[in-house]
Amino acid sequence: MRRRVEGVWVSLAAALVAALCYGIAAVMQAMAVRAASRRKTHTGRALGGVDPGLVVRMLRQWPFIASLIIDLVGFVAQLVALRRLPLFAAQAIIAGNLAVTAVFAAWLMHLELAWREWLAVGGVILGVGMLGSSAGPHAAIGVSPQFKLALILAVAGIAAAGIAASRLRAGLRTPVLGAVAGLGYGVLAVAARVLPGFSPHQLIRDPAAYALAAAGIVSFMLYATALEGGSVTVATAAVVLAETTPPAVVGVMFLGDQTRPGLGGIAVLGFSLAIVCAVALARF
Secondary structure (H helix, E strand, O other): OOOHHHHHHHHHHHHHHHHHHHHHHHHHHHHHHHOOOOOOOOOEEOOOOOOOOOHHHHHOOOHHHHHHHHHHHHHHHHHHHHHOOOOHHHHHHHOOHHHHHHHHHHHOOOOOOOOOHHHHHHHHHHHHHHHHHEEOOOOOOOHHHHHHHHHHHHHHHHHHHHHHHOOHHHHHHHHHHHHHHHHHHHHHHHHHOOOOOOHHHHHHHHHHHHHHHHHHHHHHHHHHHHHHHHOHHHHHHHHHHHHHHHHHHHHHHOOOOOOOOOHHHHHHHHHHHHHHHHHHHOOO
């Protein structure tokens, strides 16, 4: 039991590291997207379609290269967090990266956060603290091969939905692309959770590993496209909502996620507070 409790604390620390890394990388990636974009607008309408050359051009931007390294560190920390934490806790804590983004962007760009934004930052911190205190170690529940194959099919469906969303009119394009990208990141989290281990032998043979890799690539492209053609606020808020709530439901229903005894209400309140404040911070 003591080892399991220690594992939860290690996973909580890893989730916080992931949030820190993702928050810093997000600012640097937004800068790179703006510098690499070749899209033109006409009468306020962005050209549709996913631009495969966007990432290639972003590779020429040093902030993007640095952000990839930081993202990699964050991703490893996220994998560690998902090994022991319930999905509802891990995803909500990682969504707190928006608080990091706001503070880091204010420092980097010499901007001032309004009192509402500082209040939202405090709300994220409080919500994350409540989640950390209420999260219990997840029960080890195996999933069927069909469940893992369903993750691959889900990624294919997300890719198709993303291509369709990229052709929507300007008003709908960004939020729908952000939501679809968020669903992809949610699939990535679920796939990471059900992996039996990280040895090359295990990864090569496990369908969840392929779902994880595909979900990461597809979601990154869709999110970059959403950022390129519309409001960062709208895109990021949509991503946060879609990458946290669906995986949390899947974790509770299918993967044995649970809170510590008697702290279910604290977990729900902490989750809601962290997500609402994270979405509010997307305005910044």
